[in-house]
Amino acid sequence: MAVFVNGVIFDGVDTAAADAWRLDAYVARGGYQALRKILDSKLPQEDVIAEVKNSGLRGRGGAGFPTGLKWSFMPRSFPGDKYVVCNTDEGEPGTFKDRDILRFNPHSLIEGMIIAGYAMGTKAGYNYIHGEVFAEYLRFEEALEEARKAGFLGQNILGTDFSFELYAHHGYGAYICGEETALLESLEGKKGQPRFKPPFPASFGLYGKPTTINNTESFASVPFIIRDGAQKFLEAGKPNNGGTKLFSVSGHVNRPGNYEIPLGTPFSTLLEMAGGMKDGKKLKAVIPGGSSAPILPAEIMMNCTMDYDSISKAGSMLGSGAVIVMNEDVCMIKALERLAFFYHEESCGQCTPCREGTGWLYRVIHRIANGQGRPGDLELLDSVGNNMAGRTICALADAAVFPVRSFTKHFRHEFEYAIEHGKTLVDHKWC
Amino acid sequence: MLSAQSLALIDREVAKYPADQKRSAVMGALRIALEERRSTGETPEARCLNQEVIEFVANYLEIPPVAAYEVATFYNMYDMKPVGKYKITVCTNLPCALRGGVNAAEYISHKLGIAIGETSSDGMYTLLEGECMGACGDAPVLLVNNHSMCSFMTSEAIDKKLAELK
Ligand SMILES: Cc1cc2nc3c(=O)[nH]c(=O)nc-3n(C[C@H](O)[C@H](O)[C@H](O)COP(=O)(O)O)c2cc1C
Ligand code: SF4
Ligand code: FES
Numbered sequence: 001m002a003v004f005v006n007g008v009i010f011d012g013v014d015t016a017a018a019d020a021w022r023l024d025a026y027v028a029r030g031g032y033q034a035l036r037k038i039l040d041s042k043l044p045q046e047d048v049i050a051e052v053k054n055s056g057l058r059g060r061g062g063a064g065f066p067t068g069l070k071w072s073f074m075p076r077s078f079p080g081d082k083y084v085v086c087n088t089d090e091g092e093p094g095t096f097k098d099r100d101i102l103r104f105n106p107h108s109l110i111e112g113m114i115i116a117g118y119a120m121g122t123k124a125g126y127n128y129i130h131g132e133v134f135a136e137y138l139r140f141e142e143a144l145e146e147a148r149k150a151g152f153l154g155q156n157i158l159g160t161d162f163s164f165e166l167y168a169h170h171g172y173g174a175y176i177c178g179e180e181t182a183l184l185e186s187l188e189g190k191k192g193q194p195r196f197k198p199p200f201p202a203s204f205g206l207y208g209k210p211t212t213i214n215n216t217e218s219f220a221s222v223p224f225i226i227r228d229g230a231q232k233f234l235e236a237g238k239p240n241n242g243g244t245k246l247f248s249v250s251g252h253v254n255r256p257g258n259y260e261i262p263l264g265t266p267f268s269t270l271l272e273m274a275g276g277m278k279d280g281k282k283l284k285a286v287i288p289g290g291s292s293a294p295i296l297p298a299e300i301m302m303n304c305t306m307d308y309d310s311i312s313k314a315g316s317m318l319g320s321g322a323v324i325v326m327n328e329d330v331c332m333i334k335a336l337e338r339l340a341f342f343y344h345e346e347s348c349g350q351c352t353p354c355r356e357g358t359g360w361l362y363r364v365i366h367r368i369a370n371g372q373g374r375p376g377d378l379e380l381l382d383s384v385g386n387n388m389a390g391r392t393i394c395a396l397a398d399a400a401v402f403p404v405r406s407f408t409k410h411f412r413h414e415f416e417y418a419i420e421h422g423k424t425l426v427d428h429k430w431c
Numbered sequence: 432m433l434s435a436q437s438l439a440l441i442d443r444e445v446a447k448y449p450a451d452q453k454r455s456a457v458m459g460a461l462r463i464a465l466e467e468r469r470s471t472g473e474t475p476e477a478r479c480l481n482q483e484v485i486e487f488v489a490n491y492l493e494i495p496p497v498a499a500y501e502v503a504t505f506y507n508m509y510d511m512k513p514v515g516k517y518k519i520t521v522c523t524n525l526p527c528a529l530r531g532g533v534n535a536a537e538y539i540s541h542k543l544g545i546a547i548g549e550t551s552s553d554g555m556y557t558l559l560e561g562e563c564m565g566a567c568g569d570a571p572v573l574l575v576n577n578h579s580m581c582s583f584m585t586s587e588a589i590d591k592k593l594a595e596l597k
Contacts, residue, residue: 338523
């Protein structure tokens with residue numbers, strides 16, 4: 001189900017209407033006005049970047065890096081090709097917002113990428129789309145065709161001397177390609193294995209050329225910022241946390257779905273919007289930012305507001321905005337076991353600590369979950385984790401360790417009980 | 432080896448990338464090749480990618496066969512093993528599990544009489560467990576033959592779907 005409450009990207013989008021995603025409907029909602037404004041007034045590139053900086057927009061893909069600042073890293077005077085790349089390889093468990101942008105408002109992303117291309121002086125861009133969402137890939141291709149026909153994409157856009165082309169690239173099942181340098185390798189037609197950094201993509205990116213990579217939601221926020229002004233976007237959220245954000249709420253709520261709400265909205269309000277807890281069960285824990293974010297127990301979560309600063313102060317991360325809600329029937333060992341399995345499956349295998357470590361984590365958690373935990377297993381998990389985090393090429397290893405550390409910290413008694421008694425404390429029910 | 436229609440589709444992929452970067456089209460080309468084999472193959476063996484077709488794609492794109500082979504084995508949606516006429520991949524990652532993903536996989540396994548990872552003896556169905564498909568709000572979700580996503584797959588919805596997949 002898609003549910004949208006007032007916001008930036010989905011403002012005025014009627015998700016029930018079959019044609020809401022088409023160009024005509026987008027233009028009727030004020031779409032492509034931002035691009036026209038820039039081209040009509042010949043707005044200098046620096047001014048576009050400054051506007052994005054002033055909006056306080058932070059990357060929506062997970063790391064929350066300021067988007068305007070990232071754009072300013074692109075060498076302006078570089079003589080050869082440069083690229084902008086969109087990351088729609090949405091595979092972080094719990095996250096399903098970018099799919100809805102492609103389904104219901106693809107032109108917001110296209111316009112945002114054209115503006116990014118203008119601001120950074122690039123002539124071409126790619127959108128890398130998650131393998132499992134083929135229908136959305138086809139729709140995005142169709143939206144690109146509409147934009148080309150209308151003169152928003154291609155040579156001499158709207159009769160100016162600005163040209164920009166945009167293409168869709170379809171992934172085929174590898175979570176690691178969400179990591180930006182693995183994504184670039186994959187775009188080049190290789191195995192999606194992350195690159196050593198530095199050099200960073202802004203100097204050595206796609207085909208070795210300067211490249212800027214942003215998440216779908218980051219790009220899709222840009223038309224609003226340019227059209228209505230940085231100030232208006234900033235004011236929609238709270239200081240240092242500009243704008244609204246899409247939260248994908250999943251798990252034990254009555255109405256799972258995407259909610260676009262101001263950053264800084266209390267978690268309790270979001271939970272209410274999502275219809276509250278399913279079957280009136282008690283809230284036990286929440287993973288507030290996608291599976292890689294540390295889990296938080298209900299008591300802590302209920303006091304958080306949904307923004308980068310509040311969630312980080314509580315010891316977790318806003319990440320991609322995927323809010324996974326769990327009730328009292330969930331055994332935390334079983335839940336962690338499933339995540340540990342995922343990271344082990346998806347490790348690309350190039351770094352030994354990650355390839356071996358994710359296997360160790362899974363096997364140890366698996367045996368605890370099955371009543372075969374051994375004394376010392378919690379210490380073992382700790383030491384395996386310490387040998388992984390921060391010692392690898394990319395952050396997947398850290399992403400595998402964060403859940404282990406946070407689950408065993410906040411719900412330690414469940415792990416201790418299972419190791420001691422050979423069975424889990426909670427009589428586990430998924431749903 | 433591939434139909435004129437598939438080759439035309441591959442050419443469209445090639446056109447997306449700079450002229451000296453044809454290799455970028457290998458993912459799309461392998462997908463198109465797999466789709467042709469899936470739709471024309473009469474047996475599980477004839478529906479998956481094999482060395483011959485991978486080499487053909489590599490030659491078509493003027494890249495070393497090993498480069499195409501690496502890609503075909505790295506990404507898990509390319510079928511490298513014999514596969515049923517209908518490949519059903521059920522998401523059982525945590526967010527889906529909390530809304531019946533695991534139950535859905537078990538239900539299908541029971542109904543088809545095959546374990547996860549198996550193909551039915553008549554070559555009709557293959558059942559797999561998948562990772563997050565980016566659609567957790569619609570859980571339980573499953574994919575049929577990589578490209579067709581089915582949402583809210585309760586037992587009744589599964590019954591209906593399986594009746595269609597004949
Ligand atoms: C293992 C891993 C998986 C990732 N998956 C995604 C993803 O699915 N989507 C995404 O936008 N960013 C993902 N990222 C973050 C990207 O590397 C990158 O930071 C992001 O796309 C930048 O865009 P932003 O600044 O607009 O957020 C992932 C990172 C790691 C380490
Ligand atoms: S940390 Fe893991 S996923 Fe990342 S590059 Fe190393 S092995 Fe690959
Ligand atoms: S966990 Fe199943 S689609 Fe995300």
